[in-house]
Amino acid sequence: MYKKGLHSLFLALLVVISITRSTEFVFAQSGVDQLRSGEAFQGVLNNLDNRLQNGSFADYYRFSGEAGEEIQLDLYSAAFDTYLTLTSPSGRFVDNDDAAGSKSHSQLRLSLPETGEYKITVSSYLPRKTGIYSIVFTKIMNDQTRRGMSAQQERDVASKSPSTGRVFGLFIGISDYNGRAPNLSYTAQDAQVVRQAMLTGLGMSPSHGLVLTDRQATESNFQRAMYQFSKEMTPNDVFILFFSGHGFRVKRHSFQTQDPDGFDETLELYDGTILDDELDVLLGMIPSKTQIIVIDACFSGGFAKDIISRPNRMGLFSSEEDLESNVASQFRAGGYLSYLFAEGVKEARADLNRDNIITALELSQYVQNRFQDVSAQIPASVSVSDPNYISMQRLVVDRGSIRPNDVLFFK
Structure with a gap:
């Protein structure tokens, strides 16, 4: 909606926002945090975080997975060009810079190759970038997952x-x-x-x-x-x-x-x-x-x-x-x-x-x-x-x- 005759005034008043840190939320620290499926976790890259070889700041997360489980990781930020890395228990890794060409979104979706604890690295593509981000971890139901579930567990999933x-x-x-x-x-x-x-x-x-x-x-x-x-x-x-x-x-x-x-x-x-x-x-x-x-x-x-x-x-x-x-x-x-x-x-x-x-x-x-x-x-x-x-x-x-x-x- 827009009323006539005020185009120049309104255009001059436009400002572009950037997402800033809010003290009313609990953010990730620079240590290693356990992620649970279905939850979004907010964090902030800052100059007190770990630093990678290319100079990027990094936060780390972990989760336990079983071979054959299908998972998805999504990293979002309006403050920096996101970069997401997943390292398997044996040290193999996969990474993603831009999901669908978006510099504010990185995504990994895969079937886990082995059982054990996985490490997630949240960082920026360019060095020394800081700002707020959100990471979402999702375990995706598939036939193999269902075969390993009891009847009650299946009913619980169905109820949700x-x-x-x-x-x-x-x-x-x-x-x-x-x-x-x-x-x-x-x-x-x-x-x-x-x-x-x-x-x-x-x-x-x-x-x-x-x-x-x-x-x-x-x-x-x-x-x-x-x-x-x-x-x-x-x-x-x-x-x-x-x-x-x-x-x-x-x-x-x-x-x-x-x-x-x-x-x-x-x-x-x-x-x-x-x-x-x-x-x-x-x-x-x-x-x-x-x-x-x-x-x-x-x-x-x-x-x-x-x-x-x-x-x-x-x-x-x-x-x-x-x-x-x-x-x-x-x-x-x-x-x-x-x-x-x-x-x-x-x-x-x-x-x-x-x-x-x-x-x-x-x-x-x-x-x-x-x-x-x-x-x-x-x-x-x-x-x-x-x-x-x-x-x-x-x-x-x-x-x-x-x-x-x-x-x-x-x-």
Whole structure:
């Protein structure tokens, strides 16, 4: 969302964030820490850490594994170019610098070659780089793992399967920008409405849904909330990130394949900016079965290229990457996507076949069809970013790797 006539002012006020250390979290020390499957662990590389031969600082972790077990390690940081190394009990090692070309993400996935204690080395590609990071260790179920389990253990795993995972959500809405951007109508209310819809319609636990509105929706509070979710959630859970407020675009200084148009998209918080690449890193820290990203903001469709390209993520965006979004005043909502998403889950209206589950395709179809119903009421407007053409809002729904019949929610 963006109001006319304030383009120059708003652009001048944009700032790019970097993730900073928060004293409210427990971080890894420079010693060797035991990792447990399904947990995200936060740490900080600093000049007191061990130093590798190339001058990079390093932290070490360990876990016990058995030959044939399939595991995955993910290392994320917005502060440095990540480098991940796994050393086997006999001293053999594998490493990874950039997962899928991302300098902020390293990943190793393999079947363990031997039984014993493995060592993980977290470091940076370039020497003497410091900053916060998150590492996630996951043991992946396979046929060999199941053969070694008792019937009770299998039942325990089944009870935590994706279909019965918990639902967590971070709901952000900003109407009052305290002068750094034009104020918006109803957007703070959107966050409250969508959270309540999740509680009423899908039975989300109140303790699992956090709302940040207006002056609460700062960069530090946003980062702190994401880190807290990364500590509380497991790979069987579902995570929803909802945002209603200003979005904008900033010119990139270098080419990136995910952004062939040369722009990054942003979420405008109360006191700063989150870039699409930075949001990708924060989401990557959260262990989850499925992540559903709902962004009701101008230019939000551009987030799909940077975020939904990761596995197990689905995105619903209020406009294409070069178009703006409108306020849904007739519904007393900050945006049409906010209103329709809440409508779809509050009374499980998105459960189109009434079987008490909402699949990815059902949610997509519901939102898209309802948008067609109300689109005649959406006014065309002259674009702020290019006054030479008329801006027509169009929703973007990108399921990424989520299959049509994958279950998102149980009623």
